[in-house]
Amino acid sequence: MAVQKLTIAKALNDSLRKAMEEDPKVLIMGEDVGKLGGVFRITDGLQKDFGEERVIDTPLAESGIVGTAIGLALRGYRPVVEIQFDGFVFPAYDQIVTQLAKMHARSLGTIKMPVVIRIPYAGGIGAVEHHSESPETLFAHVPGLKVVSPSNASDAYWMLQQAILSDDPVIFFEPKRRYWDKGEVDVEAIPDALHGSRVARTGTDVTLAAYGPMVKVCLQAAEAAAEEGKSVEVVDLRSMSPVDFDGIQASVEKTRRLVVVHEAPVFLGMGSEIAARITERCFYHLEAPVLRVGGYHAPYPPARLEDEYLPGLDRVLDAVDRSLAY
Amino acid sequence: MTVESTAARKPRRSGTKRPAAANAAKPAAATAKTHDAEPQLVQLLTPEGVRVDVAENPDVAEFAPFVADITTDDLRGFYRDMVMTRRFDGEATALQRQGELGLWASLLGQEAAQIGSGRALRDDDYVFPTYREHGVAWCRGVDPTNLLGMFRGVNHGGWDPTTNNFHLYTIVIGSQTLHATGYAMGVAKDGADSAVIAYFGDGASSQGDVMEAFNFSAVYNSPVVFFCQNNQWAISEPTERQMRVPLYQRAQGFGFPGVRVDGNDVLACLAVTRWALERARRGEGPTLVEAFTYRMGAHTTSDDPTKYRRDEETAAWEAKDPILRLKAHLLATGGADEAYFEQLEVESEALGKRVREVVRTMPDPDTMAIFENVYADGHALVDEERAQFAAYLASFEGGE
Ligand SMILES: Cc1ncc(C[n+]2csc(CCOP(=O)(O)OP(=O)(O)O)c2C)c(N)n1
Numbered sequence: 001m002a003v004q005k006l007t008i009a010k011a012l013n014d015s016l017r018k019a020m021e022e023d024p025k026v027l028i029m030g031e032d033v034g035k036l037g038g039v040f041r042i043t044d045g046l047q048k049d050f051g052e053e054r055v056i057d058t059p060l061a062e063s064g065i066v067g068t069a070i071g072l073a074l075r076g077y078r079p080v081v082e083i084q085f086d087g088f089v090f091p092a093y094d095q096i097v098t099q100l101a102k103m104h105a106r107s108l109g110t111i112k113m114p115v116v117i118r119i120p121y122a123g124g125i126g127a128v129e130h131h132s133e134s135p136e137t138l139f140a141h142v143p144g145l146k147v148v149s150p151s152n153a154s155d156a157y158w159m160l161q162q163a164i165l166s167d168d169p170v171i172f173f174e175p176k177r178r179y180w181d182k183g184e185v186d187v188e189a190i191p192d193a194l195h196g197s198r199v200a201r202t203g204t205d206v207t208l209a210a211y212g213p214m215v216k217v218c219l220q221a222a223e224a225a226a227e228e229g230k231s232v233e234v235v236d237l238r239s240m241s242p243v244d245f246d247g248i249q250a251s252v253e254k255t256r257r258l259v260v261v262h263e264a265p266v267f268l269g270m271g272s273e274i275a276a277r278i279t280e281r282c283f284y285h286l287e288a289p290v291l292r293v294g295g296y297h298a299p300y301p302p303a304r305l306e307d308e309y310l311p312g313l314d315r316v317l318d319a320v321d322r323s324l325a326y
Numbered sequence: 327m328t329v330e331s332t333a334a335r336k337p338r339r340s341g342t343k344r345p346a347a348a349n350a351a352k353p354a355a356a357t358a359k360t361h362d363a364e365p366q367l368v369q370l371l372t373p374e375g376v377r378v379d380v381a382e383n384p385d386v387a388e389f390a391p392f393v394a395d396i397t398t399d400d401l402r403g404f405y406r407d408m409v410m411t412r413r414f415d416g417e418a419t420a421l422q423r424q425g426e427l428g429l430w431a432s433l434l435g436q437e438a439a440q441i442g443s444g445r446a447l448r449d450d451d452y453v454f455p456t457y458r459e460h461g462v463a464w465c466r467g468v469d470p471t472n473l474l475g476m477f478r479g480v481n482h483g484g485w486d487p488t489t490n491n492f493h494l495y496t497i498v499i500g501s502q503t504l505h506a507t508g509y510a511m512g513v514a515k516d517g518a519d520s521a522v523i524a525y526f527g528d529g530a531s532s533q534g535d536v537m538e539a540f541n542f543s544a545v546y547n548s549p550v551v552f553f554c555q556n557n558q559w560a561i562s563e564p565t566e567r568q569m570r571v572p573l574y575q576r577a578q579g580f581g582f583p584g585v586r587v588d589g590n591d592v593l594a595c596l597a598v599t600r601w602a603l604e605r606a607r608r609g610e611g612p613t614l615v616e617a618f619t620y621r622m623g624a625h626t627t628s629d630d631p632t633k634y635r636r637d638e639e640t641a642a643w644e645a646k647d648p649i650l651r652l653k654a655h656l657l658a659t660g661g662a663d664e665a666y667f668e669q670l671e672v673e674s675e676a677l678g679k680r681v682r683e684v685v686r687t688m689p690d691p692d693t694m695a696i697f698e699n700v701y702a703d704g705h706a707l708v709d710e711e712r713a714q715f716a717a718y719l720a721s722f723e724g725g726e
Pocket of ligand 1 (some may be wrong): 031447458528530621
């Protein structure tokens with residue numbers, strides 16, 4: 001059957017398996033990705049089936065993992081790297097920013113860097129510090145990197161394969177608190193373009209733009225708003241670099257109101273860029289300033305406070321109300 | 327391993343004074359699994375609880391004098407430390423299972439490495455732990471219940487590091503080895519004679535930060551002891567996925583000595599750590615101590631070791647249990663009787679009870695704590711967001 005009901009975790013696992021079957025140059029690298037199948041089991045069973053030469057348990061060194069992935073890519077491989085948790089990508093940040101992102105430009109376009117860096121990211125799982133960060137802006141800000149995040153199983157399945165097929169380095173953020181959410185995956189479908197947005201729910205009064213873990217929250221908010229007679233459109237951005245501004249613009253021209261929602265701090269976050277661009281593009285359509293809902297300019301708090309820190313239904317609905325009140 | 331098998335138990339030490347031939351030991355790990363090989367290490371108390379005869383084992387002679395002053399009372403004290411730490415650790419694991427803690431990183435099996443090294447420290451020494459050093463915290467006088475806040479999710483630390491010279495737990499692997507090195511550079515600049523100790527794991531030894539810490543400390547001759555608890559596993563990855571030469575030998579390439587010690591032997595850990603600390607105090611620079619031990623439980627409560635680890639391996643290490651070893655010694659030498667052990671049982675139960683009570687009544691942090699301590703001098707953006715958040719919260723009160 002072409003359509004299956006899968007968790008995001010399983011969809012990612014199937015996606016990796018498919019990519020490895022289709023291209024012998026695809027390698028998986030990371031900490032605990034072998035026998036254990038990764039701490040979230042995204043690579044479960046792959047080493048058993050593809051062997052230790054293709055599913056590589058690495059020494060515990062992120063700079064080493066990304067740096068050697070760059071070398072393997074130079075040699076014609078397509079490494080898919082797993083960083084165990086968001087907060088542990090920073091030892092590799094130097095390699096990603098100074099090397100991976102710039103190799104294509106430095107070589108005047110002769111070198112391709114088909115490296116995918118998978119990062120389970122964002123909060124909501126009650127973890128200790130460094131396990132709940134949303135560093136997407138730090139990567140989206142870097143020219144040469146592409147940054148995406150699926151919000152559902154179908155996108156998880158398709159976007160990961162598209163990322164692996166891409167000749168550019170892709171930072172692939174996986175919303176870890178959604179790993180166990182189930183959704184339909186049509187493995188024979190023609191997938192949406194990797195960097196296009198998608199209208200996840202249609203509405204007429206206000207647009208909510210989100211990606212990754214916040215799409216679900218926005219859909220729930222739209223549901224709740226509908227009970228109060230408000231029609232909320234939800235746009236799943238899917239890609240943070242590049243951003244599909246045309247898609248957001250189309251929605252905003254219809255609803256005339258935009259609220260951008262993400263877990264990452266609001267200050268200089270994705271919402272700031274989107275607000276600025278959409279204000280330029282849609283100045284005469286907008287009935288309200290673009291509003292942003294997100295994290296605070298504060299370190300990610302201890303788990304017992306994350307419900308207060310993370311944008312939830314109430315904060316999103318509050319922003320919808322504020323937008324509508326203009 | 328018995329007392330007779332002295333050849334297999336020769337201590338190995340790399341360093342400037344070591345003859346070249348010994349240093350050129352071939353990288354055995356390239357062919358054999360490091361964690362299966364019978365390692366050569368400094369041992370003063372056998373797994374059967376028998377004191378190693380120093381006269382018959384000249385290679386431990388350098389370290390034995392560092393525990394010559396240890397009395398039966400002291401031994402009982404170390405035993406108590408280990409029992410209390412294990413009891414606390416077991417309680418925390420149980421509390422995690424009951425949903426009271428979000429996560430727990432158990433030290434089960436590593437008590438001797440932690441108590442031996444922890445009891446070697448002076449009050450004015452400074453400790454940089456990773457996230458599993460509950461036994462060292464105990465030696466430093468940190469109330470064990472303070473260690474639980476971070477695992478319950480109410481704070482990121484739970485103690486003032488300067489009270490006991492015990493730094494906050496560090497989760498990003500290996501980072502703290504550089505902090506320890508810098509701190510030690512400061513100690514040296516101040517002309518103080520205290521020392522610094524940095525804890526880390528075998529997996530962490532692969533991080534660039536750790537290599538940089540080794541190099542900085544060597545270049546600046548800093549008074550720091552790198553104490554690696556090689557518990558054979560970094561989550562699912564065995565040591566051969568981290569290194570191809572025995573870990574302690576790595577120090578040599580940076581220009582300072584490395585020693586492998588039996589990490590399940592509290593006396594040997596004490597002796598070797600004291601030796602390394604004294605080198606540091608004398609201005610002789612850094613030392614790497616590799617405590618060869620075993621993580622008896624899961625990596626953390628989120629981990630399932632049955633996915634990657636053989637039961638036989640765990641069983642083999644159970645025979646080297648650090649607590650049973652000292653108990654056997656105390657019983658055999660008349661250092662303690664059953665009454666002592668029973669009384670300790672009561673004491674450790676009381677600790678367990680206290681830990682349970684404290685955890686269950688541990689208050690959640692105040693919501694506004696999100697905005698506290700972001701900056702020392704304050705920050706306009708934080709102030710603005712705090713005010714907005716307070717207004718937002720207030721909008722609910724008296725609402726529905
Ligand atoms: C930079 C970084 N990468 C990954 C992790 C995730 N992680 C936490 S503990 C651990 C294994 C550490 O093994 P080891 O250093 O041997 O210490 P042990 O936990 O066995 O005491 C890993 C991979 C981390 N905390 N920091």
